[in-house]
Each structure stands twice: as C-alpha cells, then as structure tokens.
Amino acid sequence: MDGILSMAPRMLTPDTAILPAYFPVPILGLVPVNAFVIRAAEPVLIDTGLFGAQQEFMRGLRSLIDPAALRWIWLTHVDPDHIGSLERLLVEAPQARIVTTFLGMGKYSLRGQLPPDRVFLLNPGQTLDVGDRKLFALRPPTFDAPETTALFDLKTRTLFSADSFGAVLREPAEDANGMNPTALRDGGVLWATVDAPWLHMTDATALHRTLAGVHSLHPDLVLSSHLPPARGMLDKLMANLTAARTATPWVGPDQAAMMAAMATAPQPGARRERISATSVA
Numbered sequence: 696m697d698g699i700l701s702m703a704p705r706m707l708t709p710d711t712a713i714l715p716a717y718f719p720v721p722i723l724g725l726v727p728v729n730a731f732v733i734r735a736a737e738p739v740l741i742d743t744g745l746f747g748a749q750q751e752f753m754r755g756l757r758s759l760i761d762p763a764a765l766r767w768i769w770l771t772h773v774d775p776d777h778i779g780s781l782e783r784l785l786v787e788a789p790q791a792r793i794v795t796t797f798l799g800m801g802k803y804s805l806r807g808q809l810p811p812d813r814v815f816l817l818n819p820g821q822t823l824d825v826g827d828r829k830l831f832a833l834r835p836p837t838f839d840a841p842e843t844t845a846l847f848d849l850k851t852r853t854l855f856s857a858d859s860f861g862a863v864l865r866e867p868a869e870d871a872n873g874m875n876p877t878a879l880r881d882g883g884v885l886w887a888t889v890d891a892p893w894l895h896m897t898d899a900t901a902l903h904r905t906l907a908g909v910h911s912l913h914p915d916l917v918l919s920s921h922l923p924p925a926r927g928m929l930d931k932l933m934a935n936l937t938a939a940r941t942a943t944p945w946v947g948p949d950q951a952a953m954m955a956a957m958a959t960a961p962q963p964g965a966r967r968e969r970i971s972a973t974s975v976a
C-alpha cells in the first residue's frame with residue numbers, strides 16, 4: 696500500500712525484537728505500527744503487521760526467525776493493522792497457535808477462518824507458559840476493540856501494551872526516549888483521544904485505579920503497537936493518558952476540510968526516499 700514505511704527489524708533486548716512500520720494518516724500524521732518477536736523457548740510473534748505490507752512484513756520476520764519455528768502468534772486484537780499477515784502465517788507457521796479471546800476469534804471469522812485447533816483462547820488475568828517464561832495477559836488502560844489483550848513478559852519485564860500508550864508522530868523515531876518531550880506528549884494525547892474517545896467518559900478515580908494496576912507491574916520497557924520503544928518512562932506515558940481524559944475531544948475533518956488537506960499533503964514518495972537507507976530492502 697502506498698505510503699506505508701516498513702523499517703528494518705531490530706533487537707530491543709537479547710530476546711525481544713521489533714518489526715516497525717509507519718502508516719501516514721492524512722490530517723493526523725505518522726502512526727507507528729509495530730509487531731514484536733519474543734525468542735522464547737517457544738517463540739512468540741505479537742501481531743502480524745498491516746494489510747498492504749505483507750511482503751515487507753514477512754521479509755522482516757524471516758530475517759529474525761524462521762516462521763516455521765513460531766509456536767505462538769499473540770493477537771492483541773483483530774484490527775486490520777494487527778492481522779495483516781495472519782493468513783499467510785497460518786500456512787508458513789504450521790506449529791503456531793493463535794492466542795486470542797473468544798470475541799477475537801468471533802470477530803476474525805467475519806473475514807476469514809481460524810481453524811479451531813490452531814486457536815488458543817486466553818483471557819485477561821490468565822497466563823501463557825512459553826517454556827522459559829510466563830506471559831501475563833491483561834486488559835490495557837485504553838483500547839479500541841473489546842477483545843484487546845495486552846501482555847507482560849515476566850522474564851524481561853516488558854509490557855506489550857497493544858494500542859495503549861500510542862502516539863501520532865511527525866517523523867519516524869528509533870525510541871520514545873529520544874523524542875522531543877512536547878511532541879511525545881501532544882502526539883500521545885492526540886492518539887488517545889482518537890483511538891479511545893470513551894476515555895472522556897471515564898472518571899478520574901477509575902482511570903487512576905486502572906493506571907495503578909499497570910504501574911504495579913513495574914515494566915522496564917513499554918512496547919506499544921503505536922509508539923517507538925519506551926524505556927523507563929511509564930510515568931510520562933501514563934500522564935499522557937491522564938491528560939487525554941480531559942483534553943478536547945477529537946473530531947475528524949468533514950468532507951470539505953478533508954479535500955483541502957489532501958490537496959496540500961506532501962507526496963508519500965518524498966518521505967520514503969529520505970529513509971530508504973533504513974528501510975527493509
């Protein structure tokens with residue numbers, strides 16, 4: 696799909712890798728779309744990338760691991776930016792069980808079939824044993840789909856937060872720690888108001904209690920589907936969600952505003968050329 700930037704995968708910890716991509720959204724900006732691999736005793740892929748970038752995704756994945764070695768494919772939820780290569784992986788990763796919820800399986804059946812013997816149903820609060828570690832399933836503080844299940848790797852203390860803690864960016868970034876703090880805050884608040892508009896309807900006490908639950912895990916590394924990797928900055932990410940609760944609700948452009956914006960938008964090809972050195976070949 697034109698405009699998607701598929702970047703080279705890279706290791707974040709000795710056994711955790713990121714497959715980063717970016718999806719430009721008119722009006723908003725650049726949305727990171729990340730998948731992850733945990734090289735556990737039973738290897739885990741977390742989400743399967745964007746529709747429209749399957750070739751790049753599979754090429755990047757193969758550079759990290761033989762898909763046939765995957766034992767688990769954890770779907771945080773079944774939005775199109777998380778299941779892009781799932782169909783292909785059902786063939787290329789025949790040993791892998793698809794970790795999702797009953798609702799995730801049901802929603803996916805509206806577009807394709809998940810063979811029942813390939814599915815492993817796991818609910819928030821439950822734990823998946825992947826040989827050398829346990830992965831704790833939890834509902835993240837914000838989400839845009841009811842089946843959403845985040846996970847916490849108890850061995851590396853990494854929180855894979857699904858859509859939560861995302862941010863809209865102006866340009867690709869290696870990690871969240873190196874980002875301009877104002878851009879990170881504004882992009883984080885914007886993302887939360889777009890992706891979880893119901894946040895405005897929650898009360899402060901309920902949100903605080905939810906965030907306290909995440910804080911109690913003490914994650915060293917937060918890996919959102921929609922943010923560059925964030926080390927030791929959970930408090931800042933949580934502050935963005937707190938600010939988003941009372942921020943101005945986001946309303947999308949109407950037709951006239953959209954057409955005006957599209958007419959003046961830069962061509963995606965120009966940006967792609969600038970970063971081709973780090974893109975997946």
Ligand SMILES: [Fe+2]
Binds near residue numbers: 772
């Ligand atoms: Fe989503």
Ligand SMILES: [Fe+2]
Binds near residue numbers: 777858
């Ligand atoms: Fe998403």
